Amino acid sequence: MQASPICIPTVSSDIDWDFCFHLSQQAKIPAYQRREELCSSSGSGESEEDTTAKEEKTTVCVSLPKEKLAQSQKKIAQLIKKKMNTQANKELIRCVILSRIIFGEEHWKCAQAAASLAYGYLTLRGLPAQAKKHAESAKNTLLTWKGSRTSNKEKKEILEALVMLYYTLGVAWLLQNRGREAYFNLQKAERNMKELKELFKGSVRKSQVSEKDLTIALGRASLAIHRLNLALAYFEKAIGDVIAAKGDKTLDLVSLYEEIAQIEQLRRNHDGAIQYLQQAYSICVSLFTEVSPQTAEASALLAKAHAMSGEAQHRDAVEIYFIKSINAYQATLGPTGYETLTTIEEFCKWLVQNGEKQCLMIQILLYGSEHSKSRDTRDLLNLLQRFEITLSLGLLRRKLKCQIAFCVLCSLLLLVKRKPPYKIANNKANLLITKILDHKIDLSTLIAMADQRQN
Numbered sequence: 001m002q003a004s005p006i007c008i009p010t011v012s013s014d015i016d017w018d019f020c021f022h023l024s025q026q027a028k029i030p031a032y033q034r035r036e037e038l039c040s041s042s043g044s045g046e047s048e049e050d051t052t053a054k055e056e057k058t059t060v061c062v063s064l065p066k067e068k069l070a071q072s073q074k075k076i077a078q079l080i081k082k083k084m085n086t087q088a089n090k091e092l093i094r095c096v097i098l099s100r101i102i103f104g105e106e107h108w109k110c111a112q113a114a115a116s117l118a119y120g121y122l123t124l125r126g127l128p129a130q131a132k133k134h135a136e137s138a139k140n141t142l143l144t145w146k147g148s149r150t151s152n153k154e155k156k157e158i159l160e161a162l163v164m165l166y167y168t169l170g171v172a173w174l175l176q177n178r179g180r181e182a183y184f185n186l187q188k189a190e191r192n193m194k195e196l197k198e199l200f201k202g203s204v205r206k207s208q209v210s211e212k213d214l215t216i217a218l219g220r221a222s223l224a225i226h227r228l229n230l231a232l233a234y235f236e237k238a239i240g241d242v243i244a245a246k247g248d249k250t251l252d253l254v255s256l257y258e259e260i261a262q263i264e265q266l267r268r269n270h271d272g273a274i275q276y277l278q279q280a281y282s283i284c285v286s287l288f289t290e291v292s293p294q295t296a297e298a299s300a301l302l303a304k305a306h307a308m309s310g311e312a313q314h315r316d317a318v319e320i321y322f323i324k325s326i327n328a329y330q331a332t333l334g335p336t337g338y339e340t341l342t343t344i345e346e347f348c349k350w351l352v353q354n355g356e357k358q359c360l361m362i363q364i365l366l367y368g369s370e371h372s373k374s375r376d377t378r379d380l381l382n383l384l385q386r387f388e389i390t391l392s393l394g395l396l397r398r399k400l401k402c403q404i405a406f407c408v409l410c411s412l413l414l415l416v417k418r419k420p421p422y423k424i425a426n427n428k429a430n431l432l433i434t435k436i437l438d439h440k441i442d443l444s445t446l447i448a449m450a451d452q453r454q455n
Contacts, residue, residue, distance in 0.1 A: 069098040085124035092120040108150075108158055111141035115165040119208060128172035135168045152199065159196040160207050163189050167209045171217055179224030186218050212241050216256070228267050235260040251287060254280045254294075258301060270309035277302045281321075293339070296328035300343050307350050315354070322347040 072091045079088035092113075099113040118135035121127045142165065146158050170186035173179075193214060196207075219234030235256060242252050257280035264273035281302050284295040303321035306314040322343065329340040 065098050065101045069095060069102065072098065080124070089117075089120045089124050092117040106141060108142060108145035108154070108161075111138040111145070112157060112161040114138035115142065115161045115168070116208070118168045119164050122168050122172055128175045131168050131172045135165045135172070138165060156196065156200065159192050159199070162192045163196065163214070164208050165189075166192065167214055167217065170221060174217070174221055174224060177224070179221055183218070183221040183225055186214065186221050189214055190218065212238055212245075215241065219259070223263060223266075228263055232260065232263050232267070235263065249283055249286055251283065254283050254298070257283075258298075261301070261305065265305070265308060270305065270311075274302070274305045274309070274314075277305050290324070291328050291331045293329065293332050296325045296332065296339065296343075299325035299328065300346070304346070318350060322350070 072094045076088050076091045076095070079085075079091065096110070096113045096117050099107075099110040103109040114134050115138045118131045118133075118138065121134060122131035138161070142158055142162050146155070146162065150158065166185045166189035170182045170184075170189060172182075173185060174182035189209070193209075193211060215234050215238040219231045219238065222228075222231035222234060239253065239256050239260065242250060242256065246252060257276040261273040261276040261280075264270070264276065277298070281295070281298040284292070284298040288294045299321045303318050303325060306317040306321065325343050326340065326347065329337060329343055333340055
């Protein structure tokens with residue numbers, strides 16, 4: 001079971017940020033000077049009344065950005081809840097601009113806002129390059145303020161910002177397949193998290209980055225640098241934390257069990273992988289019932305795990321879980337659904353690769369038990385093997401077309417009765433293969449053939 005490749009969206013520039021940045025860029029004038037310029041009145045002579053009025057005006061000018069900052073921070077949470085990620089990211093940009101106006105560019109509050117923006121680019125927009133850019137811009141300021149004398153409240157916020165910053169850098173590097181850089185930054189996040197827990201006696205609630213998130217990221221980074229035992233330890237810890245917080249039947253465990261099973265397979269501990277996937281399957285059954293896409297996916301993974309063991313005693317389990325998966329997919333997504341056809345194809349490949357004389361099971365899976373089991377399975381296997389070679393050579397490039405053609409071929413061989421003789425069925429199968437290879441049968445025709453045989 002291989003991990004799916006990660007698609008990384010990239011952008012050459014960020015229009016929203018550039019626009020707001022240029023509006024706020026004022027030659028790095030200190031914040032108090034900008035406020036004075038903004039609120040100053042013309043003329044050199046000032047009476048006492050003028051001075052008082054100026055002070056009141058300055059107070060208004062300062063309070064206005066603070067109010068807008070509070071409004072933006074509140075609005076961010078609302079937008080994220082509504083899954084309006086792009087709008088939420090724009091509010092994060094606005095928070096950076098307002099923080100510069102209120103606190104100045106070198107203040108830790110401004111760096112904190114930049115770290116939040118970086119985290120937003122990562123989690124809301126899926127843009128690791130932009131996330132790294134803003135995280136790096138905030139790092140030095142936060143580290144400088146961390147080393148200075150600050151109150152415990154300020155130190156807590158700075159440490160939380162550093163955890164978020166290094167977590168963002170780590171995951172961004174991980175998304176760009178740079179495992180070493182990812183692990184290096186995530187270790188720094190872990191150290192700051194530890195310091196935060198020591199400062200507040202183990203309590204890190206309400207932090208943007210949870211301890212579970214950080215542990216999972218460290219596990220993935222460890223896997224990326226091929227430190228399998230370390231990756232296993234991190235995922236075991238994450239699973240333990242989730243069970244302690246939410247119980248052993250929470251949906252959060254399913255993806256963790258699937259990932260740790262992958263690690264066990266890489267360690268060639270197939271029994272361990274099967275045990276974890278069995279737990280994931282049990283959770284899906286309890287939460288979604290046996291006939292659901294989620295349970296079908298878990299069942300297919302469990303079938304593949306049994307198949308990967310290569311041991312004879314697991315063959316029955318392979319068939320059982322493939323059949324459960326196919327039945328669940330057919331019931332929920334239909335017989336021509338992508339997942340249905342993919343799972344059928346994988347099951348057929350396993351049957352062919354293992355030389356089993358059991359391809360007649362496809363008849364039961366696709367069309368029920370009413371049809372006659374009159375096919376010569378040896379010839380069927382030969383034809384299926386020939387078709388598999390064709391697929392591996394890349395002569396059929398459209399995956400869905402290949403899958404439907406594969407299933408139609410199976411059904412053609414399985415459903416022709418003894419009259420006319422099997423030789424005719426064999427000739428029909430060979431003719432079908434030839435037409436597929438010559439691209440003389442299009443997708444709609446193949447689907448129609450499959451529908452006709454179902455009816």
